[in-house]
Amino acid sequence: MGQNILLTGGAGFIGRWVAKHLLDVGHNLWILDDLSNGRESNLIEFQKHPNLKAFIRGTILDEKLLTSLFTENNFSVCYHLGASINVQDSIDDPRTTFNNDTVGTFYILEQCKKFNTKVVFMSTCMVYDQCSSESGIDEMHPIKPASPYAGAKIGAENMVLSYYHAYGLPTVVIRPFNTYGPFQKTGGEGGVVAIFIKNELDEEVLNIYGEGTQTRDLLYVEDCARFVVSAGFTDAVNGEIINAGLGRDISVNDLALLIVKDSSKIRHVKHIHPQSEIQKLLCNSAKAKELLDWEPEFSLEDGISRTREWIVKGGLA
Template sequence: MRVLVTGGAGFIGSHTVEALLAAGYQPAVLDNLSRGRRENLPAGIEFYQGDVRDAQTLGRVVEQFQPRAVIHLAAQVDVQTSLGRPDEDMAVNIGGTINLLEACRQYGVDKVVYASSAAVYGDPQYLPVDERHPLRPLSPYGISKHTAEHYLEAYRAVYGVNYVVLRYANVYGPRQDATGEGGVVAIFVDRVRRGQAPVIFGDGEQTRDFIYVRDVAAANLAALRRGDGLVANISTGRATSVSQLYQLFRGLVPAAPPARYAPPRPGDIQHSVLDCRLANKELAWQAAYSLPAGLQDMFMNMKQLNAGKMT
């Protein structure tokens, strides 16, 4: 089965491509390389350099490769960028998704697996946050990811392009950039590599739902096979404070210095954990990695841990 992965040279995308190959799929990648890297991809993978904002290029890629499904990961993912450049955020996350859906409609693609975000929920009214929670995003990023979900629903109803929407919790793992949504683990790694103390904003008791990238890749593949028209959270369902996270981090990297605490940042959500039972049931998927196991696997794969020291 041919599967096109937009943003496939990036963090989540490259792990998804590896999982597709291991499962016997025939993947190809579309990426503009603004964040992704060719070296993230396995040798010999079919690669198209292009931007989802370019409807003509996107259409030519879909026409040439003829995928049966698309895993749509190409996005503007930084909340701060969305606040400073909401027009760019809209062009990529909304306009790019519309361009993709038009190409899928025109060339007969059966299904789109769409990477959404916990940011669509905004400040949680209750925990854990399930898919029925009110959608009140607090940033243009959250708004654009939510808006694209509506376009997917419309294209299924009008044109028969099927979809699954996956709302990711805080993803971490090898190849993650130190900037962008959910990048606190990558920020810790980057600071320690530079010999600097990581900064924890507030008292460190704010909680997040950290999910390992290999589990997210597995969820993307599960959504190819099941869950038509489904909107589901992809998470561990477990809350971990940022201070607890750094304690686990230091347990694996004893040379890491104590964190430095700074005043809380305005607008930061205090607690966030997603209910993942719908994905467990409808996709026959669940997270395989605990946070300690995920962190350990991450360091082994990053090859940045040498005798207990970051290199």
């Protein structure tokens, strides 16, 4: 028998893949999304799935809505992915990001506490200070809130963990590194891989912010979704913070060359938020391997190839 599960932010890029994974393994799923970043079109293929019980267009800031959802459905797990996720937006408008990412998470926690619903909280690698070691960033690595987005996520993480320690509520904080793949937006709010591939296909120049020497650890979205889902059904991670990444970093310059194969089609432009840039991101996922028996299955080249194939077939802009 499948369990009743609430997924916030389920119409988003990663949320869509988490939804697919949960439905594939037979759970009953309710998706809550305000569509400020997600798209209902991401969920088209699940519309007639017998286990997709409801898609609710609504906000995690609506306590009345949350109360009725939790009271009526007896959720075992809440995967809390709903958030404002854009670093630049958080710098321009920190209030919206704080309300969605910190206050909204508090409202979710209050409901989960009432019904002893496990919370899987989606945080971000952007909370970390830059990496100086080749062994990568583990969960004990120093944090540095270099943007209001990172600050709001750290505030929410601390609340999530406090509910584990203060109330015994099963909670886990997950910090996936830079995730990419099919269904990621290829426009301004998208990820670097999707934007670069779209520009290459359109024979447009690839713009790189700053010098392009900054590195990213790029995690393919299906690997990320497996990681997210497994955290909801493993007691060993309760009260923990867990990273997930490929364990290999690549500079933005090298990533652009890997995609476009021609340096004359790459241009460097002024950085829009240099103060919030993290120069080196390399993930150490040893804890995920130990506690979840999780490790990535897709190489960077394979993931880029799959993402390119999806965009060529008309992936959404």
